[in-house]
Amino acid sequence: MSERKTIHISTSRPTYAVCVVGTEIIIDVYRSMPPDAVCFDVRGTRGTDITILYNPTKLSEPRGTSIKWPLNKEVEVVVCPKASSANVNGIKVKVSYYGNDGNTTLGIAMLYLTSVEISLDVDTSRNGVVNKNGNDKTSWTWGPDGHGAVLLVNCDKDNVYSKNMDNDDTRISKDEELKDFSQMILTVRGPDAIFHDYKLLLHIALSDLDKVGVFRHHVGGTNSRFEHVLGTDKLYYEVERKVGEEEIIFYVEGLTFPDVGFSGLVTINLNLQDTAVQGLPVFTDMVVFRVAPWIMTPNTLEPVEVFVCSVPNNSTFLAEVTDLVERKARCKLTVCGIMDNRGDRWIQDEMEFGYTQAPQKSFPVVFDSPRDGKLKDFPFKKILGPDFGYVTREPVPMYDVSSLDSFGNLEVSPPVTVNGKVYPLGRILIGSSMPRSGGRKMTKVARDFLFAQKVQAPVELFSDWLQVGHVDEFMTFVPSSDRKGFRLLLASPNACYQLFEEIKQQGYGDAAMFQGLSVPQPTINNILKDKFLKKENDYFQNCIDWNRDILKKQLGLTEQDIVDIPILFKMENGFADAYFPNMVNLVVLGKDLGVAKPFGPIINGKCCLEKAMISLLEPLGLRCTFIDDYYSYHLNLGEVHCGTNVRRKPFPIKWWNTIP
Numbered sequence: 001m002s003e004r005k006t007i008h009i010s011t012s013r014p015t016y017a018v019c020v021v022g023t024e025i026i027i028d029v030y031r032s033m034p035p036d037a038v039c040f041d042v043r044g045t046r047g048t049d050i051t052i053l054y055n056p057t058k059l060s061e062p063r064g065t066s067i068k069w070p071l072n073k074e075v076e077v078v079v080c081p082k083a084s085s086a087n088v089n090g091i092k093v094k095v096s097y098y099g100n101d102g103n104t105t106l107g108i109a110m111l112y113l114t115s116v117e118i119s120l121d122v123d124t125s126r127n128g129v130v131n132k133n134g135n136d137k138t139s140w141t142w143g144p145d146g147h148g149a150v151l152l153v154n155c156d157k158d159n160v161y162s163k164n165m166d167n168d169d170t171r172i173s174k175d176e177e178l179k180d181f182s183q184m185i186l187t188v189r190g191p192d193a194i195f196h197d198y199k200l201l202l203h204i205a206l207s208d209l210d211k212v213g214v215f216r217h218h219v220g221g222t223n224s225r226f227e228h229v230l231g232t233d234k235l236y237y238e239v240e241r242k243v244g245e246e247e248i249i250f251y252v253e254g255l256t257f258p259d260v261g262f263s264g265l266v267t268i269n270l271n272l273q274d275t276a277v278q279g280l281p282v283f284t285d286m287v288v289f290r291v292a293p294w295i296m297t298p299n300t301l302e303p304v305e306v307f308v309c310s311v312p313n314n315s316t317f318l319a320e321v322t323d324l325v326e327r328k329a330r331c332k333l334t335v336c337g338i339m340d341n342r343g344d345r346w347i348q349d350e351m352e353f354g355y356t357q358a359p360q361k362s363f364p365v366v367f368d369s370p371r372d373g374k375l376k377d378f379p380f381k382k383i384l385g386p387d388f389g390y391v392t393r394e395p396v397p398m399y400d401v402s403s404l405d406s407f408g409n410l411e412v413s414p415p416v417t418v419n420g421k422v423y424p425l426g427r428i429l430i431g432s433s434m435p436r437s438g439g440r441k442m443t444k445v446a447r448d449f450l451f452a453q454k455v456q457a458p459v460e461l462f463s464d465w466l467q468v469g470h471v472d473e474f475m476t477f478v479p480s481s482d483r484k485g486f487r488l489l490l491a492s493p494n495a496c497y498q499l500f501e502e503i504k505q506q507g508y509g510d511a512a513m514f515q516g517l518s519v520p521q522p523t524i525n526n527i528l529k530d531k532f533l534k535k536e537n538d539y540f541q542n543c544i545d546w547n548r549d550i551l552k553k554q555l556g557l558t559e560q561d562i563v564d565i566p567i568l569f570k571m572e573n574g575f576a577d578a579y580f581p582n583m584v585n586l587v588v589l590g591k592d593l594g595v596a597k598p599f600g601p602i603i604n605g606k607c608c609l610e611k612a613m614i615s616l617l618e619p620l621g622l623r624c625t626f627i628d629d630y631y632s633y634h635l636n637l638g639e640v641h642c643g644t645n646v647r648r649k650p651f652p653i654k655w656w657n658t659i660p
Contacts, residue, residue, distance in 0.1 A: 004078075005282070008032065009095060011107035018198060020272065020283040021084055021117040021189075022133070027077040029095055034107035037097035039068040042077055044093040048113075049080040068102055081115035084189040088114050116190030118200070120270045120285045122149035122252075123182060126656055128359040130185050137287045140265060144657045150358045151212065151254035151266070151289045154180045155365060155389035165390060167255045172215055172226040179361040181215070181251035184268065184287065192243045198282065200239040201271045202250075204230055211256055211291070212266045217249040230268070231255060254291040257356075257391060258452040264291040293453035294365055294391060295655060296354045296412040297648040298426050299588035300479045300486050305332040306589065307645040309341040309375075314632035314643070321587075321594060321644060324625045329589035336375070340382055344374035345633065346642055348472070349406030351379045353647040356389060362650055365389035370405040370443055393445040402440045404431055408470035408642050409442060409463060412456060414477055414486040415651075418556035424653050427555060428456045431463025431471040439464040454660040459554040465543040467575035472585050472641050474544050474567075475551070478593065481621035488551060488562045491544055491584045493537035496566035499612055500524045503603060511601030511608070513580060517630060524601055527568070533579075536571045543576075563616050566609060577637060581630055583613050585639035587646065593617065596639040597626040 006026045009015045011034055019025050029040055044050045052069060053076040054061070062068055069075050077095075085091055089112035097107045124134045124147045131137070140148030154167040158177045162169065166180065188200065204212060213231035216239075217224060229237035229250070239248060258264035265288060272283040306325045310318055318335070325333045336347060344350070352367045368379040368390065384390040395401060403409075413426040428450050433439030441447070441464075450458050463469050474491040503511065509525040527533065551557060568579035578585075581596035600609030607626075614624050633643050 007111065009109040009111050011097070011109045014110045014112055016089060016112045016114075018114045018116065018194060018272075018274070018282055019079075019081055021081050021115055023080065023283060025079045025113075027079060027093065027095065027111065029077055029109075030071060030073070032109060033071055034097050036099050037071060037106045038100055039070050039098050039102060040095055041066070041068045041098075042093065042095050044079065045091045047082055048091050048093070049082060050093070051078045051080070052076070053078055068098055071097075079113070081113065083115065084117040085113070085115040085191055088191045088193050090191070091115055114191060114194050116194060116272075117187060118270070118272055118283060118285065119187045120268070120287050121185050121187065122287045122289065123359060124149055126150060126359045126654070130183055132185075132187065140288050140290045142656065143659045146656065148656075149182055149287065149289045150656060151182050151252060151291045152180055152356055152358045152361065153255065153257050153291060153389070153391070154213070154253040155356075155391055156180065156363060156387055157384050157390075158386045160385065165384065167213070167253060170213070170228040170232055172251070175224075178251060181253050182289065182358060182360070184214070184250040184252050186239065186248040186250065186270065187246065188241055188248065189246050195241055197275055199273050199275055200241065201273055202230060202237045202239060203235055203269050203271070205267065206235065208266045209233070209235060211254070211262060212268070212289070213253045213255055214268065215251045215253075217251060226251065252289065254289075256291070257294050257449070258291055258454065260448045260452060262452070264293070264452075264454075265289070266291065290656075292356045292358050293455050293655060294354050294356055294367060294449075295425060295453070295651070296352065296410075296428055296456060297650065298412045298414045298486075299477045300414040301648040301651065303329065303331045303589045303646050303648055305334055305647040306587070307334050307336060307347050307647075308643060309336045309345045309347050310338060311341060311343055311345045311632075312338070314345060317627060317629050317632045317643065320625075320627045321640075324592060324594045324627070325589065328623070328625060329592045331589055336378060336382070340375075340378050342374035345636075346373065346406065346408075346638060347375060347378075347645045348642045349373070349408050349470075350375040351383070351645065352407040352410050353645065355650045357650060357655060359654075363387045363389055364647055365391055367407070368392035369407045369410075370394050370401045370446055371407075372401070393449045395443040395445045400443050402443070402469070404440045404442045404463065404469045405446060406468075406470065408468070408472045408638075410450075411471050411476070413555050414479075416555045416557075418554065422659075423457065424658050425456050425651055425655060428458040429471055429475075430458055430460050431469060432460040433464040434462050440469055455655045455658055457660065459550065461547045461550060462543060465540065465576055467572055467577050468637050469575075470642075473578070473582060474547065474584060476584055476586060476588070476641065478588055478617065478620065478622060479591070484561055486561075487620060488555075488557060489565050489584050490548060490562055491567035491569075491582065492564035493541045493544075493568055495564040496568050497528070497534070497537070499566050499608065500528055503601065503608055504528060506603075508601065508603050511603055513601055514599045515602055517599060533568070533570065536576075537568055540569045540576050565616065566612055578634065578639070580609070581634045582639045583609065585641040587640050587644045589646070591622055593622055593624050594627050594640050594644070595624050596634065597628045597630070599630060
């Protein structure tokens, strides 16, 4: 990998040098040539390639049995050893100088080379196997034909007794942890004696000190140990080599995900240094890794585990969610008890589930939101563990946090194609304020983190018109059994007014909302006559339509990909709250949907809003289960999605095969 090195030879004394298999050495035949010398020839030990480079437009190749080359600056002698030496100075190169007659020897220069094989190698083909002597290890490219090694951020906690994540630890406590690391192999072959005068040095850039950790695997007898050699506080490592040791194994971990100022690329360098010349590098090698991103999972992926809180007044909600999860969707259910949630029911807002992936391993990673409510300790204390990672981003100072930093305000689309550009892992959706409005936004450190992952290019939407300000209050995605594979559900006041007008025309204008609840029960006629409510919802519809246009443009959607769900909002303190339980704010568990029971007007024994929802979604192959969240969540400005969280299976496609 090193640039060609020039060696100066002499006719008065032998020259000695160390070279590396596969590297080219230029022999300077001019500086020490004898007076009156006009030509030369060169011979070497068998197994060593010697090439004469010249410009054929200015010079013709000599002919005959004894080839002698003119001493011309257009001529270069290049030596390339093909194998490591068996002995020190085992390769001999002889340069003979001749006078005008081409026969009289005026001088002889001897070069004695010791050839060593040195290579630092990683899994550039991304198949879990280290590629030896690869030519593509010094760069990283995306796509199915790309190359380059991948690092996992070692952000789980394999040692259950530790207080910290594994990437805070400079120890590997057990072999089972090794799949969290990527292997790197240093191959060294050659005469042992040469390494008394030459040393091998691994090093990283100062900027990568907190990005990568490297451990050397020492094997001896029945025991093995892992020595932390690079990262955290170590920039350099002098590799000590045992006699006859030809392969030295290292394990490499990522310490942090890509972020502002960190593209995700890290480089590990290797130098062979001559200790007699103040550590001058004789040979350099390097490998490049990319740290695997954090990846969100959309509603269209298969659910694995559902999380919900148990708080004093949500027993009905909890029972109905339990029935949906365990009996209908047949998923694992994890209930966060009062000791862990401390009365905080908004488990969707506290965290977002995703995963990270390398060729040798994939594991889920929970992203802990900056909101830090009473659930703030739950992701770190109860979810982080063996093969379950954790990441968070917290602004300083914390007063920069707003409601928009809760992760009900963070969604991701299914895979989409936009103007020919494919997003096979979907696109992240973040609620924000109108451009240049100065309103609420998700805090910069969280947004920067999401953008830095690259593979799910985020889109910012307008959610600041809502009191809580979350995108899940007006949109969600559901799977479908047809061509597209999904639909975008959008809250639609217009669709609700149209439905109520149709019901009124059918003679049911006196049918009332919220029957069975201890709250005012307006009729359809009351709602349709309320001019202030209609004016408010016209504004809210405009806000949703603004987002509709962004979503169509940024996700490549058509009107056929969107389903309008009848929803009404009401103005509170200048922002929108749901007028009745918001059916868009639902949980998706495969074909089963947990939908907020809207308590709409009862027509012929059936809730007209439930009937409308079923008629819109059943043709897509979906089943709706309506869950009563009125007192436990709706009155607290949230619904079913806000009160649940879902871990899903990863995408089948490998992220490195995408092209951001």
